[in-house]
Amino acid sequence: MSSSEPKLGAAEQAAAGDTSAVQKPGEPSGQAAENGTPGSPATNAESARTSELWDSADEFCMPVRLQRQMAPQPPPDEEMNVPVLVIEPRTAWYFLDIREIWRYRELLYFLTWRDVKVRYKQTFLGVLWAILQPLATMAVFAFFLGRVAGVTSGDVPYPLYVFAGMLTWTFFSTSLSSASQSIVGNQNLVTKVYFPRLIIPMSSIGVAFVDFACALGVLVLFMIYYGIFPGWTFWLAPLSLVFLSVAALGMGTLLAALNVAYRDFRYVVPFMIQFWMFATPTIYMQAEGLVGSRTALLLPLNPAYGLILNFRAGLLDMPPDYYALTVSAAVGVALVFLGVIWFRHVERDFADVI
Numbered sequence: 001m002s003s004s005e006p007k008l009g010a011a012e013q014a015a016a017g018d019t020s021a022v023q024k025p026g027e028p029s030g031q032a033a034e035n036g037t038p039g040s041p042a043t044n045a046e047s048a049r050t051s052e053l054w055d056s057a058d059e060f061c062m063p064v065r066l067q068r069q070m071a072p073q074p075p076p077d078e079e080m081n082v083p084v085l086v087i088e089p090r091t092a093w094y095f096l097d098i099r100e101i102w103r104y105r106e107l108l109y110f111l112t113w114r115d116v117k118v119r120y121k122q123t124f125l126g127v128l129w130a131i132l133q134p135l136a137t138m139a140v141f142a143f144f145l146g147r148v149a150g151v152t153s154g155d156v157p158y159p160l161y162v163f164a165g166m167l168t169w170t171f172f173s174t175s176l177s178s179a180s181q182s183i184v185g186n187q188n189l190v191t192k193v194y195f196p197r198l199i200i201p202m203s204s205i206g207v208a209f210v211d212f213a214c215a216l217g218v219l220v221l222f223m224i225y226y227g228i229f230p231g232w233t234f235w236l237a238p239l240s241l242v243f244l245s246v247a248a249l250g251m252g253t254l255l256a257a258l259n260v261a262y263r264d265f266r267y268v269v270p271f272m273i274q275f276w277m278f279a280t281p282t283i284y285m286q287a288e289g290l291v292g293s294r295t296a297l298l299l300p301l302n303p304a305y306g307l308i309l310n311f312r313a314g315l316l317d318m319p320p321d322y323y324a325l326t327v328s329a330a331v332g333v334a335l336v337f338l339g340v341i342w343f344r345h346v347e348r349d350f351a352d353v354i
Helices: 010-015 030-035 041-070 098-103 105-119 126-148 158-185 199-226 232-261 265-278 293-301 303-316 322-353
Strands: none
Touching (some): 126 158, 126 199, 303 322
């Protein structure tokens, strides 16, 4: 070693793992050991005890040093396959992140299933309540409007006509009512965990769809009983149901966001749904021949009107109304854009004001 290189001290040599150059406590120095100068008996005994302690510590530290030397070294940075998450600020107005919703699809399923179980938990009739509601309304309309008022429904029996309309209306109204209260009803979840808040009103639509599927079986039984089967326009039924779900999601998310900030909507929504049902005459009567041409052009601006009309036309082999379908579907798409954009704009404040 050249004289220009710095010499390591004892502590630095011990930290580097080289214990050969470290003088143990109680041992004579290297020069004394070379000269062979013996110590006193007391000093020799103390040195022996200290050497035993040092050897014990050496045996204890040796596995640690070996483990550090034998541990696998991490690969270079360029070889490490680590996922990178880039967080970027978003504008205040944006529509929907489909990829984020897809990542949380399991949460959507579990929230829907949870709400279904909670709805019918400790009930005697269970899912039969999803059938009794449109069935009871159909009985009232069939008696008072069909027999007393003499309202006709063309070639389709009036009870079947009304039940098909009430089935889809119940799905739409239940979706609106549940979605409007969904954020407030899940405030503990909203304030503690991050996830796309839009999943909550979407799960409410899923619960209403489960009820709809249960009651749809009764409609099929009515169709078999009356001997009426779908025709070539059957494709209108699922298409109308999809757009009806879109319209319910748009209006439901808008009401959910408004209900967080203004709790008055808790009382507005039931009245609005009741008024909306009577403003959709296609549920309980054929309004096409009872109104003027101008009114007939305006009725499809109510998304429930054209979609319910064509859903029933597809199932019961009735004449479809493509104008009403197109206008009502366009209004439903506009509603989902308006509702979701407003919902995403104000959802950042939900945890503070809920």
